[in-house]
Amino acid sequence: xxxxxxxxxxxxxxxxxxxxxxxxxxxxxxxxxxxxxxxxxxxxxxxxxxxxxxxxxxxxxxxxxxxxxxxxxxxxxxxxxxxxxxxxxxxxxxxxxxxxxxxxxxxxxxxxx
Amino acid sequence: xxxxxxxxxxxxxxxxxxxxxxxxxxxxxxxxxxxxxxxxxxxxxxxxxxxxxxxxxxxxxxxxxxxxxxxxxxxxxxxxxxxxxxxxxxxxxxxxxxxxxxxxxxxxxxxxxx
Numbered sequence: 001x002x003x004x005x006x007x008x009x010x011x012x013x014x015x016x017x018x019x020x021x022x023x024x025x026x027x028x029x030x031x032x033x034x035x036x037x038x039x040x041x042x043x044x045x046x047x048x049x050x051x052x053x054x055x056x057x058x059x060x061x062x063x064x065x066x067x068x069x070x071x072x073x074x075x076x077x078x079x080x081x082x083x084x085x086x087x088x089x090x091x092x093x094x095x096x097x098x099x100x101x102x103x104x105x106x107x108x109x110x111x112x113x
Numbered sequence: 114x115x116x117x118x119x120x121x122x123x124x125x126x127x128x129x130x131x132x133x134x135x136x137x138x139x140x141x142x143x144x145x146x147x148x149x150x151x152x153x154x155x156x157x158x159x160x161x162x163x164x165x166x167x168x169x170x171x172x173x174x175x176x177x178x179x180x181x182x183x184x185x186x187x188x189x190x191x192x193x194x195x196x197x198x199x200x201x202x203x204x205x206x207x208x209x210x211x212x213x214x215x216x217x218x219x220x221x222x223x224x225x226x227x
Contacts, residue, residue, distance in 0.1 A: 004156075033214070042200070042217035043157070058214065090156050092215075101147070101159025102215065 002026055006091050006105035013081040013112045021076040021108050023091030029103070031094045032074040036060065036087040043090065049074055081112045117201045122222045131188040133221050135201030138182040144205050146177060147215070148186045150197040157200065157217075160186065191225045198222050
């Protein structure tokens with residue numbers, strides 16, 4: 001049982017490049033989400049999914065795409081990286097009912113130059 | 114979701130109890146209080162949650178006032194490894210898209226000193 005696994009842990013992109021941040025969980029959790037965290041700030045929700053085939057936008061969705069083809073995986077795509085997307089990205093998952101806590105991954109530190 | 118207010122920072126001596134307050138005066142009757150913490154450079158970690166009764170687990174205790182307008186997270190014997198940012202979050206229960214979302218504020222930086 002690995003929990004929530006994020007890859008890569010570190011990434012440097014050039015402005016305009018695209019990439020996919022991977023997130024996988026092996027707990028059969030229905031709900032998955034992506035957050036970004038900027039220095040001195042709390043976490044902000046980018047996108048979330050309540051199950052395979054269902055996604056929705058969070059607070060800061062612009063510049064990011066997601067899909068949920070399986071219960072286990074929830075990749076985050078940066079379409080055309082910008083310096084403003086330099087941040088630490090966290091993926092989280094939970095069981096459907098909100099009585100349970102969320103399990104977070106260890107994060108991906110992204111720098112866009 | 115109800116908004117929460119936490120002090121930006123607190124200090125605690127190692128081995129002593131750490132009491133972290135949270136104000137949520139606009140909380141609704143069905144909203145739960147959740148606590149998470151984030152140790153430097155790591156992902157947030159779930160600690161505990163409650164509705165109106167006091168709760169305790171292996172990590173901490175949660176005390177919610179009778180009017181539910183505030184709560185206190187208690188770490189009974191703080192260690193250096195408890196140094197982290199602690200987030201208090203309120204949210205409704207049950208399924209439904211928006212109910213899954215966690216809204217993080219800036220939290221309280223707890224520093225445990227030797």
